[in-house]
Amino acid sequence: MAVIIEVLNKQHKVIERHKFAQQQVAFGRAYDNDVILYDKHVCPHHASLQQDENGQWLLRDLSSMNGSFIEPREQVQQAQALRSGQICWLGEQALRIYDDQHQVAPAQPFNRIEQKLLKLGHLGLIATLLLLVLLEEVFSLWLVLPDKQQAQWSRSLIDLPLMLLVLTLWPAALAMWSKLNQHEARFLPQLGITFCGIAVMALWQLLMTILNFSLDGAETVAWLRESGRLILIVLLLTANFYLALQLTVPKKVMLATGLGLILSLQSMGLSLLFDDMRRMAPRFDSSLLPMSFYLSKPVSADEFAKASDELFSSTSAKRADED
Amino acid sequence: MRALWWWWCGLLLLGSANPVAADSAEQLFARYEPALLQVRVLEKASGAKASIGTGFVLEQPNLLVTNYHVVSEAVLFPDKYQLEYLAVGQKKGQLKVVAVDVINDLALVSTDYQPEQRFSIQNERPVQGATIYSLGNPHDLGMILVPGTYNGLQKYSFYPRIHFTGAVNAGMSGGPTVDAAGKVVGVNVASAGNQLGFLVPADALQALLQRFIKDGEVADFKQQIDQQLVSSQQKMFEQILSADWQLKDFGPGKVPDEVVPFIRCWGESNVEKNKDQLKKVAAFCSQSEEIFLSQQFTTGRIEMQFEWLHAPDLHPLQFFSRYQQNISSANPDNQAGKEDVTAFECQHKVVQQPNGQHAKTVFCVRAYRNFAGLFDALYLSASLDHDKQGLISHFTLSGITQQTAQAFSRKFSEAVLWQ
Numbered sequence: 001m002a003v004i005i006e007v008l009n010k011q012h013k014v015i016e017r018h019k020f021a022q023q024q025v026a027f028g029r030a031y032d033n034d035v036i037l038y039d040k041h042v043c044p045h046h047a048s049l050q051q052d053e054n055g056q057w058l059l060r061d062l063s064s065m066n067g068s069f070i071e072p073r074e075q076v077q078q079a080q081a082l083r084s085g086q087i088c089w090l091g092e093q094a095l096r097i098y099d100d101q102h103q104v105a106p107a108q109p110f111n112r113i114e115q116k117l118l119k120l121g122h123l124g125l126i127a128t129l130l131l132l133v134l135l136e137e138v139f140s141l142w143l144v145l146p147d148k149q150q151a152q153w154s155r156s157l158i159d160l161p162l163m164l165l166v167l168t169l170w171p172a173a174l175a176m177w178s179k180l181n182q183h184e185a186r187f188l189p190q191l192g193i194t195f196c197g198i199a200v201m202a203l204w205q206l207l208m209t210i211l212n213f214s215l216d217g218a219e220t221v222a223w224l225r226e227s228g229r230l231i232l233i234v235l236l237l238t239a240n241f242y243l244a245l246q247l248t249v250p251k252k253v254m255l256a257t258g259l260g261l262i263l264s265l266q267s268m269g270l271s272l273l274f275d276d277m278r279r280m281a282p283r284f285d286s287s288l289l290p291m292s293f294y295l296s297k298p299v300s301a302d303e304f305a306k307a308s309d310e311l312f313s314s315t316s317a318k319r320a321d322e323d
Numbered sequence: 324m325r326a327l328w329w330w331w332c333g334l335l336l337l338g339s340a341n342p343v344a345a346d347s348a349e350q351l352f353a354r355y356e357p358a359l360l361q362v363r364v365l366e367k368a369s370g371a372k373a374s375i376g377t378g379f380v381l382e383q384p385n386l387l388v389t390n391y392h393v394v395s396e397a398v399l400f401p402d403k404y405q406l407e408y409l410a411v412g413q414k415k416g417q418l419k420v421v422a423v424d425v426i427n428d429l430a431l432v433s434t435d436y437q438p439e440q441r442f443s444i445q446n447e448r449p450v451q452g453a454t455i456y457s458l459g460n461p462h463d464l465g466m467i468l469v470p471g472t473y474n475g476l477q478k479y480s481f482y483p484r485i486h487f488t489g490a491v492n493a494g495m496s497g498g499p500t501v502d503a504a505g506k507v508v509g510v511n512v513a514s515a516g517n518q519l520g521f522l523v524p525a526d527a528l529q530a531l532l533q534r535f536i537k538d539g540e541v542a543d544f545k546q547q548i549d550q551q552l553v554s555s556q557q558k559m560f561e562q563i564l565s566a567d568w569q570l571k572d573f574g575p576g577k578v579p580d581e582v583v584p585f586i587r588c589w590g591e592s593n594v595e596k597n598k599d600q601l602k603k604v605a606a607f608c609s610q611s612e613e614i615f616l617s618q619q620f621t622t623g624r625i626e627m628q629f630e631w632l633h634a635p636d637l638h639p640l641q642f643f644s645r646y647q648q649n650i651s652s653a654n655p656d657n658q659a660g661k662e663d664v665t666a667f668e669c670q671h672k673v674v675q676q677p678n679g680q681h682a683k684t685v686f687c688v689r690a691y692r693n694f695a696g697l698f699d700a701l702y703l704s705a706s707l708d709h710d711k712q713g714l715i716s717h718f719t720l721s722g723i724t725q726q727t728a729q730a731f732s733r734k735f736s737e738a739v740l741w742q
Contacts, residue, residue, distance in 0.1 A: 142641065143640060143641055143644040144641075144644055144645070144648075216671055216672045216673060217671050280659075280660075280661070280666075280667075281652065281654055281667070282653060282654075282655070282667035282669050282685075282687040282689075282701055283667065283669060284653075284669040284671045284685045284687060284703075285671045285685075286647055286650045286651040286652075286671075286683075286685075287647060287683075288643050288646050288647040288650065288683055288705055288707070288713075289640075289643055290639050290640075290643055290707065290710055291673075291681055291707045291708055294673055294681075294707070296673075298672070298673040298674060298675040298681055299672050299673070299674055299675070300674070300675055300677075301674055301675070301676055301677060301733075301736060304670070304672055304674045304684060304686070305729060305732065305733060307670055307672075308670060308686050308688070308729060308732070309725075310670075311668045311669070311670060311686065311687070311688040312688055312690075312698060312725040312728075314668055315665045315668050315688050315689055315690035315698065316690050316695075316696075318665045318666075318690065319665060319690050319691070319692050319695070320692075321665070
C-alpha cells in the first residue's frame with residue numbers, strides 16, 4: 001500500500017506532494033533522504049516512516065535535536081502509529097500522511113454565479129465601464145463648471161485618473177487577499193465588479209434626482225434612494241467577497257450586509273450631526289429641473305395655499321415642545 | 324448687546340452753541356439730574372450687570388420711564404434677572420416693570436425713588452430745527468447732556484420716530500430728550516451713528532401712560548406683548564394689503580416695487596460684467612425696522628427679494644444646475660433662538676399659476692413659542708417654464724398671523740408675473 005506525504009507550510013497549505021510505494025521513507029535535510037526538507041530546525045536525518053506487518057505506518061524519531069510530534073502536538077518517544085490524514089511535525093516542519101485508500105471529497109460542480117462574475121473580468125467590458133464612470137464624472141463637472149474657467153477645468157480633469165486609481169485600490173486589495181489565500185488573484189473580475197457597481201450607483205443617483213424633482217422632494221424618494229444605495233452596496237460587496245473569500249454563501253452575504261450597513265449608517269450619522277447644527281434654517285427640497293422632467297401633475301396655487309394651513313396648525317402644536 | 328449698540332462718536336457739540344442756549348442747558352442739567360437714573364439689569368446668580376440703560380422719573384404718576392429693550396431680560400426672564408437703579412449720590416434701589424409697549428420700545432417701571440424735581444411731558448411737537456437736549460449715561464461714564472436738533476419724524480418709517488441730529492450713544496437708551504423748558508419731547512431709543520439719533524415721540528409715552536392708568540399693572544406681560552404684536556402687525560398689513568401694488572419691469576417680467584412708503588427697494592446686477600455666463604439681476608425690498616423682543620429675538624420685519632437669472636450660452640441642464648444652487652438656502656431675516664420659535668416646517672411643490680405658468684414653490688412656517696398665533700413665514704418660488712432663464716421671488720415675514728401671512732402670500736404670488 002503506497003503512502004502519500006504532503007509537505008505543508010505554516011498555514012497548512014500543501015507545498016509539495018510525494019507518493020512512495022516502498023515500506024520505509026526517510027526524512028531530513030541530508031540529500032540521501034527520500035523527502036529532503038529545508039527547515040533549518042530539521043536534523044540531517046530526522047525521522048523515518050515505516051510500515052509494520054499489519055500495514056500500519058509508524059513515525060520513528062531518529063534522536064533528533066528538536067523532536068518529532070504527532071497531532072495534537074504529542075512528542076514521539078520512539079515510534080508512534082499514524083492515522084491516514086494525521087499531521088505530524090519534524091521540528092517545526094509540518095507533514096500530512098495519507099494512505100492511498102483515503103477518501104477524497106466529491107468533485108465540485110462549476111458554480112454558476114462564480115462563472116458569471118468571472119465573465120465581468122472581460123477587458124472590453126471593463127473598458128466600457130471605465131468609460132461610463134469617466135463620462136459620468138465629466139458630466140457632473142460640466143454641469144457646475146463654467147466654460148470660462150479653463151484652469152479649473154484642467155485641474156479637475158487631471159484629478160480624474162487619480163480618482164480612477166483610488167477606485168482600483170479596492171479590487172486590488174481583494175485580489176491581493178485572494179492571491180495570498182487561494183493562489184488566485186482574479187483582479188480583472190474584481191475590477192469589473194467594482195466598476196459595474198459604481199456605474200450602476202451613478203445611474204441610480206441620476207434616476208433618483210429626476211424622481212425627486214418629479215415627486216416634489218417627497219420623503220419616500222429619499223427613503224428609496226437611501227435603501228437602493230444600501231442594496232447596491234451590499235450587492236457589490238457580496239459579489240466582491242464571492243470571488244475573494246472562501247466562506248459559505250450566507251456568511252459572505254452577512255459580511256457584505258454588515259459592512260454595507262456600517263458604511264451607510266456612517267454617512268447617515270454624519271448628516272444627522274450636521275442636521276443639528278443647521279436646525280434653525282428651514283429645510284426644503286430645492287431640486288430644479290426643466291419642466292419636461294416633471295412627471296406628476298402640478299398643484300394649483302389655491303391647493304398650495306390651502307395645504308399651508310397644515311403647516312400653521314402643525315407648528316402651533318409644537319409650540320410647547322421642549323427640545 | 325442691544326443696549327450698547329449705539330455708535331460712539333466723540334464730536335464736541337457744545338462748541339457752536341450760542342450763549343443763551345448754553346446757559347439754559349447748564350440750568351436744565353442741574354435742575355433735572357436728580358430725576359435721571361441709571362437702570363441696571365443684574366443677573367441674579369452672579370450679581371453682575373448684564374446691561375445698562377437710562378431712565379427718568381415722571382411727575383405724574385410717580386413712575387420711571389425707560390426703553391423696553393433695556394429691561395427686556397427682566398420682563399421675559401424674571402427668575403434670572405432683576406432690576407436696580409443707581410441715582411445721584413450712588414443711591415441704589417429696586418425697580419419693578421409695570422407696563423410695556425414693545426412696538427414703541429417703552430417700559431413703565433415703579434420705583435421708591437422720589438426726587439424733588441421730576442419730568443413732565445410736552446404735548447406739543449417742537450418745530451423743525453428746534454434745539455432739544457438728550458440726557459443719559461453713555462457707556463456708564465456718568466450722566467450727560469447732549470444738545471441737538473429736532474428734525475421731524477423719520478420719513479419712511481412705519482413706527483413713528485423722531486429724527487434727532489445729535490450723538491445718542493450706548494447706555495443713553497431710555498433717557499429723555501427735553502426741550503428748552505425741560506419738558507420731555509421724546510425718549511432716546513436708537514442711533515444710526517454719526518449724529519443720527521432716533522427718539523420715541525412723547526405721544527407714544529402719553530398713550531402708554533393712559534393705558535396704564537386705565538388698566539393698571541399687567542399680570543401677564545407675554546399676553547400683553549402678544550396683543551401688541553398682533554395689533555401692530557394688523558395695522559401694518561392692512562396698509563400693505565389694501566395698497567394698489569405698483570409693479571416695475573424686472574427682466575422678462577414684472578415684480579412689486581415700493582408698495583407702501585415704508586418698504587424701500589434696492590437693486591444690483593452683474594449683466595455688464597463679462598465674467599460669468601450666468602447673468603443675475605436682483606432687487607431687494609424691505610421694511611427693515613424690527614421690533615426688539617429680547618437680546619436673541621427680534622421680529623416685525625418684511626423682506627422681499629427678486630432675482631432674474633439668464634444664461635443664453637449655457638445648456639439648459641447646466642443652467643438648471645446653477646439655478647438650483649441659487650435657491651438651495653433661504654434664511655429668515657429676523658433673529659430667533661430655539662427657545663423663541665419652533666423649527667421651520669416646509670411644503671415644496673411645483674405649482675401651476677392661474678395663468679398656466681409653473682413654478683417650484685416653497686412655503687415654510689415656524690411658530691412663536693411664547694406668543695400664541697404668531698409665526699415667521701418664508702416663501703420662495705422659482706419659475707420653471709424657460710430653459711435658460713428663471714425668475715426667483717422670495718419673501719420673509721416675521722411676527723405674523725396665519726391669516727395675514729396667507730393673504731400676503733396670495734397677493735405676492737399673483738403680483739409676480741412673467742410676461
